[in-house]
Amino acid sequence: MGTSDEETERLLGTLAPRTRALLPGGATTWRTRAEPAVGLGPLVLSDGPAGIRGEAWDERVTSLLLPSATALAATWDEDLVERLGGLLAAEARRKGVHVVLAPNLNLHRSPLGGRHFECFSEDPELTGRTGAALIRGIQAHGVAATAKHYVANDSETDRLTVDVRVGERALREVYLAPFETAVAAGVRLVMAAYNAVDGITMTASTLLTDPLKTEWGFDGVVVSDWGAVRDTHATARAGLDLAMPGPEGPWGETLARAVAAGEVPGAAVDDKVRRLLRLAAHCGALGPGLGLGPGPGPGPDWASASSRPGSAPPRPARTRGARALLRRAAAAGAVLLANRDVLPLDADRLGTVAVIGAHAARTRVQGGGSAGVFPPRQVSVLDGVRSALRGRARVVHVPGPRPDGPPPPLDADTATDPRTGQPGVLLRLLDADGAELYAEHRGGGRLLEPRLVPGAHTVEISARLRPRTAGRWTLGVAGFGRMSLSLDGRPLLDGDFPPDTDDPAVIHVDPPVRCATAELAVGQDALLVARRQLAPGTGRATVVSAAPPAPDTADCLDQAARAARSADAAIVVVGTTEHDESEGHDRTSLALGAAQDALVRAVAAANPRTVAVVNSGGPVELPWREEAGAVLLGWFPGQEGGAGLADVLFGRAEPGGRLPTTWPARLADAPVTRVRPTGGRLDYAEGVHVGHRGWLRRHRTPAYWFGHGLGYTTWAWEEVRVAPAVRAGDDLTVRVRVRNTGTRSGREVVQVYLARPGGAVEYPERWFAGYAAVHAGPGRTVTARVRVPARALRHWSVREHAWRTEPGRVRVLAGRSAGDLPLTTETEVVVPGAG
The missing domain is CATH 2.60.40.10 (Immunoglobulins)
Structure with a gap:
């Protein structure tokens, strides 16, 4: 659905200059401004690319979860990626979302990039083709896609302020190239990144105009990354069209006053509003009666075929068919890195299979950061293997050593609501005197957007722990500001922890965990209470976590080896944690850690029919890769990942994946490793020699080349x-x-x-x-x-x-x-x- 240029000009002409100047500023965190006088409803934007969260960040509001972007690129299958884009569109329409903030077209310049799981590839051609396929799938159903983050936002360290220095040729041939492909595919939004390029912050950069709007002919909306607009005049005069979030910020009323004073040309604002009107028309948010009713959607016809002339709505996302597509995608992206006649396993010839590793039972299905969603279910590798072998073979699980990192958030397995006894936690909002203003049951200890009520001063999360393991537990609370943690009324932690960063992904999504320890006994309940004051500037996130005493590593390895030795085949799953791969910080190492490496080696030594499954979003070092019988890269495989990987393990599906990025044997071998700026600058000194090009130029041999992958x-x-x-x-x-x-x-x-x-x-x-x-x-x-x-x-x-x-x-x-x-x-x- 669209609107003619004449109609757009007519609508624009009915708006007063002040109204025009207000429209390009966000109304809320996730909505644009409405203007009932011209039938303009609010546009709702939501993070992607692996799922559509919507406006609420709440574990009770679930979203279908796709495999990570690296896994999608590893399929080398644009038709499949396009179908997955259609699934995202169906989820967006179900949630009243008009704009999906995906795909991420930044590149794997260095293997240390912390957000690489959300990007496709090291290569601009593969990135562009995969991104275009996802865009086509999303936009075929009246939902808009967003190509982000324009441009050279390829690492996380100091990402809000880093000044990337990149040569003109490399900028054009490598970093801008996927965005040019996205524009050719018809993408309707491009997101301007936080960083600067060659001294100019991207939200004020001339690159938003040339080549984007002039040479490439982009007629859509340039939206800022959230909080990336830091001034009024330079950004308003540039090619930026929409500043998010709102209503506070350098645009809004400030921009209206600047236009009235002649400091920002009215013609520049008019162009922004034209683009917003065209986008709203495409998304069904422009027309009589739209934007006037309650609710998150743009009107009652959002999900109906009649609201999209000529475009039938996609099937509802919550169907068995959708889960089957996600399962197929997990198998299609799985990369068989090595196979010494071990895979596929013949289920009819197996008596016992040992499934080993903490990641086997708690497979990591997505990366950390703002793109995270709450899936309706998660199929682990252990779940997938058990289902595949049910009635055929015995499955034995040994957890192995515990991965390094802070304790995980409380969940239904570790905590109960002290008021109701239900699995989960109790959330309370308190006034300044400690009186309860609001209370509700929540499913876990990770709370990112608690409902705020007038007078709320403190958020409190309490849970009754029922330890199954005695000893010294690690208990933690994450957040910023004044926080306390107590156990059975005994203070464990009390202090003021001001933010040491202004990165929204850290402040609002993944704040650091502050830990204490306490002795717990089996059979003796303990009441854990965490409180955080809701002071301005301290973010929204409060996370309460707990972990039992770490088991002895030597004992864990011995148990794993004995289980593997007694089995017909062993499947050992190792991987990263959300503290390794997440938005907001880069990695410092590619190592999985001594304990996980020792686990694979112990299992492989005990059973030559050992399959090592790697659960990561980007490259990791695999020093044992020649010792395992087979090495299968499962990525972050999405909610149905365990089922899809089991299909590959037992030959129901061929491992369809090929590497979208070169994997080094050691970090030191990689031709480009630097992600940390010097003096605020990050020089892309390698020029066009990125990824496999850099390996070839340096005459180095990686563990696995770009494009590598075996079949059956x-x-x-x-x-x-x-x-x-x-x-x-x-x-x-x-x-x-x-x-x-x-x-x-x-x-x-x-x-x-x-x-x-x-x-x-x-x-x-x-x-x-x-x-x-x-x-x-x-x-x-x-x-x-x-x-x-x-x-x-x-x-x-x-x-x-x-x-x-x-x-x-x-x-x-x-x-x-x-x-x-x-x-x-x-x-x-x-x-x-x-x-």
């Missing part, structure tokens, strides 16, 4: 063919013939790379240019047609500030990864008029 069959690479010449500006078609030489049907991802040795400008040694997936039965031959877009043959001329294509020979390589390219040919690039 084998392939012979027989021939690659291209036309002898291609005109500059035309796509190139590469035909690659492969043969399935195994005994199972399978899928292979045929990858094409280009090289220009001896070129007139500096090129990467080779770079990824395109791919196509093929399927074939045993012994069958199939030819993949890989389209290499014309953009893959061009380079950015810094001297001319323009795209140019160099004439001459281009080497075309085809294979299964950036480091395994058995087929090579050449073509001639012809540039008309070139001498």
Whole structure:
């Protein structure tokens, strides 16, 4: 649904100048301003990309949870990603959300990036293609997608203020490239990042106009990241169209006064309002009667087909079919890194299977930070294996050593509400004298947005602990401001903890945990009470946590080895925690920790049929990778992840994934590791040599190359063919013939790379240019047609500030990864008029 340019101008003309100046400022944390006079309702925005949270951050308001973005990119399957985008759209419509803040098109520049699970890849071409597929899926149903974070927001350290210095060519060819692809796919919003690029904060950068709105023709809305607008005049004069959140901030009334005083051109504001009106029309928030009624949605027809002429609504998200799609996605993104004739496991020939590791029972299904949601269910690897082997084999679980990190939040397994006895906790809001103003039962100790009532001074979370393990427990409270923690009335912690950062992801979502210890006895209940004063500037998050005494590591390893030795096969699951991979901070190491590495080694030594499953969102070091019988990368696999991974383990599905990022054997081997600024600046000194390009330039060999992944069959690479010449500006078609030489049907991802040795400008040694997936039965031959877009043959001329294509020979390589390219040919690039 849309509105004509004439109608947009008519509506704009009916608005008073002050009203126009107010509209580009947010109304609330998640809503834009409404204007009933022109039928403009509020637009509701929500975080993605793995789920649609909506306006409430409440464990009782659940959301379907997709695999992490890295897992989606690992599918190398744009049709599947597009279907998953449709699932996000269905969830958005169910929750009255118009705008999904996804996809994240930043790159895995360094393996230490803390938010890489939310980004697709190290490569701009794969990132752009995957992001475009998700955008198409989301926007096919009247919901708008948002390409973020524009641009060079590729690490978390000092992300609000860091000044990224990046050369013009690298900026164009690498970091802007996925956003250009997103605009070509029709994305309706682009989010301006917190950081600066070459000295200019992105919300005030000329890059919002050129190339975004001029060269690329973007006619949508540029929205700020939350809290990224820090002044009025420079940002309003730039290409920014919507400042979020509201109503406080540098825009709103301040912008209205600046326009009235002639300090900000009225024409600049008019352009912002035009774009907002077009967006509202697309999302069904512009029309008679919209924005006038109660509730979070834009009107009663939001979920009906009649509200989207020509666009049937997607099926309701909460169906068995949706769960089946999420299960399929988890299998499709799983990457089989190594296999020594162990996988797939034959369920009919197994008597006992040992499933080992804390991550097996509590598989991490998503990364940390603002994009987190509360899924309606979570299928762990242990759940998936038990379901797959029910009635066939015995499954034994051994937890192994406890992962490093603070204690986890209280949940229904560890705590009960002291007032009702229900599993969970009691939340109370108290006035300044300690009198109760409001109380409710909550499911766990992680409370990010408690309902506030007039006079609320303190939030209190209390729970009755029923220890199953005696000893010295670790108890904690997370948040900022004045906090206290007591056990059976005895103070454990009391102090003032002011924020040491202004990063909203840390303040409102993932504040540090303050810990104390106390002796608990089995069978003796203990009342844990945490309080936090609700002072301005201390955020919304309050988290109460508890952990029993850590078991002896040597005993844990011995139990794991004995279980593995007595089993027909062992599955050991290791991974990161939300304190390793989360928005708001970068990683300092890729190590899983000595205890987890020792666990894999102990299990693999006890049973050669050991499968190590890696539960992480980005690269980790795997020093035992040659010792395990098989290594399967499961990523953060979403709510149905355990079921999808079990499908792979037992051969019901082929591991469909290929690495979207090169994995180092050791962090020290990676060509780019620096994520910490110096003097506020972070120099992208590697230029265009990012990811596998950097590995090739440094002549280093990683543990696993970009594009690597095994299936359950084998392939012979027989021939690659291209036309002898291609005109500059035309796509190139590469035909690659492969043969399935195994005994199972399978899928292979045929990858094409280009090289220009001896070129007139500096090129990467080779770079990824395109791919196509093929399927074939045993012994069958199939030819993949890989389209290499014309953009893959061009380079950015810094001297001319323009795209140019160099004439001459281009080497075309085809294979299964950036480091395994058995087929090579050449073509001639012809540039008309070139001498």
